[in-house]
Amino acid sequence: MKVLLLGGTGEARALAQLLVSAGVEVVSSLAGRTADARLPVGGVRTGGFGGVDGLSAWLLAHPVDAVVDATHPFAATMTAHAVAAAGEVGVPLLILRRPGWTAAPDDTWHWVDTPSAAAELLPTLGSRPFLTIGRQGLPAFAPLGLQGPSAVAPLGLVNLPSILARCVDAPEPLPTWCTLLLARGPFDLTAELDLMRLHQIDVLVTKDSGGPATSAKLTAARELHIPVIVIRRPPLPAGVEVVTSADEALAWTLKR
Structure with missing residues (x-):
């Protein structure tokens, strides 16, 4: 066979x-x-x-x-x-x-259909987003990053853009409108909490990928009372x- x-x-x-x-x-x-x-x-x-x-x-x-x-x-x-x-x-x-993932009672999730819809909704929820949607969806958020760094930057990260994006592989060309983090899961809860606190993240953007390898970010958002924008499959x-x-x-x- x-x-x-x-x-x-x-x-x-x-x-x-x-x-x-x-x-x-x-x-x-x-x-x-x-x-x-x-x-x-x-x-x-x-x-x-x-x-x-x-x-x-x-x-x-x-x-x-x-x-x-x-x-x-x-x-x-x-x-x-x-x-x-x-x-x-x-x-x-x-x-x-x-x-796919399922929201817990204490979660604040907002469902959208596309990265463009997520980028449109984002400014109504926060100003320091953490994008975990892969490299292909990043261009939709470029106009937000091009507005310049946030007035409030985390310690040691002054002069860096206020948008944090995490991908497995670097996009081409490299975006200059966000702080790019290259990393591959699985990710643990402690590391996700530390990362979000360091960058003063106030909204998480993700895709409904499902599975445990990258779900710790959702738990971290829940513990930090951060809203989440979830792109539907x-x-x-x-x-x-x-x-x-x-x-x-x-x-x-x-x-x-």
């Missing part, structure tokens, strides 16, 4: 390990956008397919018994391409998506099978 696993997430790496342990041949496909990506076990290919036609051609040239899309919850284009290509070639497809294509864990995806795959 052979499976094409569209990966790049912790769930994808966990599923690759389970599949290989079960004797299934796995080819994990990584987008190649993250430098020094954590590689799964089994076969690995890197780079895009070239849209629906390219993925369909790959599936015809490299027949598999199933496709599992375990990409990031916000990788909507890849998911749409996978659904279309698998349907065109006639290969069973499963989507593995970890559950894009909707999944209609009519596809969806599971929320690597174990469920393994069970589905072994039934093919």
